[in-house]
Amino acid sequence: MDSPINQELSANSDTIVQPGEIVAAGTPASVPLPAKPPLPATAKTPPAPVGAVVESAPDPPVNKMRRRIVWASVTGFLVTCFLMFLRFFLPRSILEPSSVFRVGYPSDYALGVDTKWQQQYRIWVDKTSDRIFVIYARCTHLGCTPDWKPSENKFKCPCHGSGYDSEGINFEGPAPRPMDRAHVELDAEGQILVDIGRLYRWPKGEKDEFNDPGAYIPL
Numbered sequence: 192m193d194s195p196i197n198q199e200l201s202a203n204s205d206t207i208v209q210p211g212e213i214v215a216a217g218t219p220a221s222v223p224l225p226a227k228p229p230l231p232a233t234a235k236t237p238p239a240p241v242g243a244v245v246e247s248a249p250d251p252p253v254n255k256m257r258r259r260i261v262w263a264s265v266t267g268f269l270v271t272c273f274l275m276f277l278r279f280f281l282p283r284s285i286l287e288p289s290s291v292f293r294v295g296y297p298s299d300y301a302l303g304v305d306t307k308w309q310q311q312y313r314i315w316v317d318k319t320s321d322r323i324f325v326i327y328a329r330c331t332h333l334g335c336t337p338d339w340k341p342s343e344n345k346f347k348c349p350c351h352g353s354g355y356d357s358e359g360i361n362f363e364g365p366a367p368r369p370m371d372r373a374h375v376e377l378d379a380e381g382q383i384l385v386d387i388g389r390l391y392r393w394p395k396g397e398k399d400e401f402n403d404p405g406a407y408i409p410l
């Protein structure tokens with residue numbers, strides 16, 4: 192036995208109700224429901240046909256630049272490591288200045304302090320009536336290079352004011368002891384051979400080494 196809705200549908204043979212179509216209660220069957228909107232085109236991409244060549248879009252320029260920077264950094268790092276590796280096998284001693292050198296003959300010097308080797312070797316040649324010796328130009332306080340003051344006949348350290356007499360003996364300021372003296376000897380030609388790698392000291396409160404053989408050349 193048909194329901195009232197089916198009876199009404201049967202009475203109006205022009206309207207066809209599709210299977211699954213919903214008819215609202217109280218709505219005449221002759222009024223169709225609004226159609227569903229179509230899906231956007233991007234919702235479903237049709238598959239590429241078999242055998243078709245798919246071309247990818249080129250990389251944006253920013254990605255290429257980033258790659259170049261990374262490769263340049265890696266290459267620079269490897270080159271630096273390689274150079275350091277090679278440097279390891281090179282001798283270093285030939286790059287350092289020798290601590291032994293000649294400064295001429297004793298007769299080349301007048302009595303007193305000679306400063307002509309200060310810039311090159313950091314020494315002063317000091318000549319007295321009975322000997323010649325070499326003072327290493329380094330303040331015994333904190334290592335500055337004092338200045339020779341001929342008018343005051345003394346060395347004066349510019350850093351903290353230590354004063355030394357003409358033979359490098361401290362008498363003012365914070366310097367704890369006299370300046371060191373370098374090893375000297377005469378070579379086969381009679382020139383003064385200086386070795387600043389061998390120093391003679393006068394430690395505070397101890398006996399000095401300034402009269403040891405090699406600390407001076409007797410005249």
Ligand code: FES
Pocket residue numbers: 330331332333334335348349350351352353364365366
């Ligand atoms: S370094 Fe010379 S007085 Fe301090």
